[in-house]
Amino acid sequence: MNMEELTPHIEELKRVLGDKANEAMIIEELDTYLNKYHLDIESAKRGIIRKLGGATVGFVTAASVQKKIGELNGTEQNVDIVAKVIYVENKEITVKGVPKKIVSGIIGDDTGSSSFTVWRGDVQLNKGEVYRLKNCYTKKWNDRIQVNLGDKGVVELARDVKIDMPERNYSMSSSEMKIGEIREGVGNVTVTGRILTAETKTVNVKGEQKTVFSGIIADDTGKIQYSAWNDFQLKAGETICAKNAYIRAWKGIPQLNLGERCEVSRVDDTFDESAIGGSNEKTVRDILKNGGGLDITLRGDVVDIRMGSGLIKRCPECNRSIINDQCMSHGTVTPIPDLRMKFVLDDGTGSISAILNRELTEKITGVTLNMATELAKARGAEFVAKEIAERIIVKHVTISGNVMSDDYGPSMIVKDASLENVDVEKEARALYKTVEAAL
Ligand SMILES: [Zn+2]
Numbered sequence: 454m455n456m457e458e459l460t461p462h463i464e465e466l467k468r469v470l471g472d473k474a475n476e477a478m479i480i481e482e483l484d485t486y487l488n489k490y491h492l493d494i495e496s497a498k499r500g501i502i503r504k505l506g507g508a509t510v511g512f513v514t515a516a517s518v519q520k521k522i523g524e525l526n527g528t529e530q531n532v533d534i535v536a537k538v539i540y541v542e543n544k545e546i547t548v549k550g551v552p553k554k555i556v557s558g559i560i561g562d563d564t565g566s567s568s569f570t571v572w573r574g575d576v577q578l579n580k581g582e583v584y585r586l587k588n589c590y591t592k593k594w595n596d597r598i599q600v601n602l603g604d605k606g607v608v609e610l611a612r613d614v615k616i617d618m619p620e621r622n623y624s625m626s627s628s629e630m631k632i633g634e635i636r637e638g639v640g641n642v643t644v645t646g647r648i649l650t651a652e653t654k655t656v657n658v659k660g661e662q663k664t665v666f667s668g669i670i671a672d673d674t675g676k677i678q679y680s681a682w683n684d685f686q687l688k689a690g691e692t693i694c695a696k697n698a699y700i701r702a703w704k705g706i707p708q709l710n711l712g713e714r715c716e717v718s719r720v721d722d723t724f725d726e727s728a729i730g731g732s733n734e735k736t737v738r739d740i741l742k743n744g745g746g747l748d749i750t751l752r753g754d755v756v757d758i759r760m761g762s763g764l765i766k767r768c769p770e771c772n773r774s775i776i777n778d779q780c781m782s783h784g785t786v787t788p789i790p791d792l793r794m795k796f797v798l799d800d801g802t803g804s805i806s807a808i809l810n811r812e813l814t815e816k817i818t819g820v821t822l823n824m825a826t827e828l829a830k831a832r833g834a835e836f837v838a839k840e841i842a843e844r845i846i847v848k849h850v851t852i853s854g855n856v857m858s859d860d861y862g863p864s865m866i867v868k869d870a871s872l873e874n875v876d877v878e879k880e881a882r883a884l885y886k887t888v889e890a891a892l
Pocket residue numbers: 768769770771772773780781782783
């Protein structure tokens with residue numbers, strides 16, 4: 454796992470542990486648990502919380518986070534959810550020979566729906582009511598999030614909260630959908646769209662060579678990647694209706710699978726040429742609903758710079774970002790310097806992380822890798838990060854790229870970025886002069 458992947462976990466640990474641990478301690482512990490003990494990240498986090506937090510910091514007493522259903526990822530250990538009960542039933546199950554009463558059903562909010570189980574019989578939930586479910590934990594089964602409430606969970610009626618949910622089809626039957634509305638967890642769908650690209654790839658599935666047919670399909674609300682094991686003879690330019698296709702998400706980006714039960718027919722193309730693919734410009738709220746997407750453009754203000762921005766070191770073998778010249782796969786290496794920026798963009802509807810490579814970091818901050826290296830020599834690496842932060846925070850930016858989701862929500866891998874009304878080169882030259890003068 455590289456620094457990029459570790460950062461959200463480090464941030465979660467910081468939040469849970471509060472003043473009981475600083476970042477350096479957390480990084481050191483993670484290194485030990487992951488590389489010496491070879492634990493997976495979730496076990497490592499639990500171990501570190503037990504070790505550094507002591508007995509008083511359980512997952513339940515630690516500050517919990519409130520999330521929307523669409524933001525859940527199935528690994529939350531302590532999360533509060535405000536949701537409306539869509540369906541509920543009281544069940545009796547047998548645990549180790551002992552009968553136990555539980556309550557299960559479906560809850561929803563304006564971002565999505567999920568199944569839930571209250572592992573207690575003393576809780577009464579009513580269909581149509583909104584509840585505040587505190588100290589929940591989540592799991593993922595077959596790509597669906599399951600919200601659980603155990604002994605330490607709290608259920609409160611939230612009459613003050615009104616939740617407007619879009620009408621949804623909860624059955625497994627295939628419902629007609631616009632591509633722009635497709636999100637993770639919708640299940641079976643019928644989609645009409647134009648094939649934009651079609652390619653054939655050979656992949657290795659459990660030692661067997663298989664052919665996969667894939668590409669991009671679009672309608673007037675959006676575009677989505679499709680794939681099929683069967684050869685439907687799809688060609689770029691033609692318009693199809695895919696009945697009984699199903700949605701699966703890869704890193705939060707929904708994908709259309711034309712499976713065994715899918716029927717494909719050619720239909721008349723009635724799309725307005727200029728509308729094909731929908732508008733790339735989205736809001737963060739749109740993205741939180743869908744979990745991710747391709748070629749998205751966002752406009753907003755940079756409100757925070759995240760750890761791991763600025764001058765970083767990469768392993769010359771695998772290109773992963775590394776700390777202390779130690780690659781998790783290649784041991785002690787002579788690192789290659791690189792420049793990178795991770796910021797949080799807020800567009801008024803929500804916030805999202807964005808990751809910018811060296812070229813884009815140079816483009817919008819005016820600080821080049823050479824400059825950063827020189828500055829780091831003269832003033833330290835922290836100075837570089839601080840200068841980069843000062844050049845970008847509260848600036849209005851436009852970014853575009855693919856948005857993917859991981860355990861900690863969506864982030865954009867930025868392909869292009871621009872800053873509004875700022876002469877970045879001029880500012881960078883001024884900075885460089887000040888530093889030169891100080892040498
Ligand atoms: Zn390496």
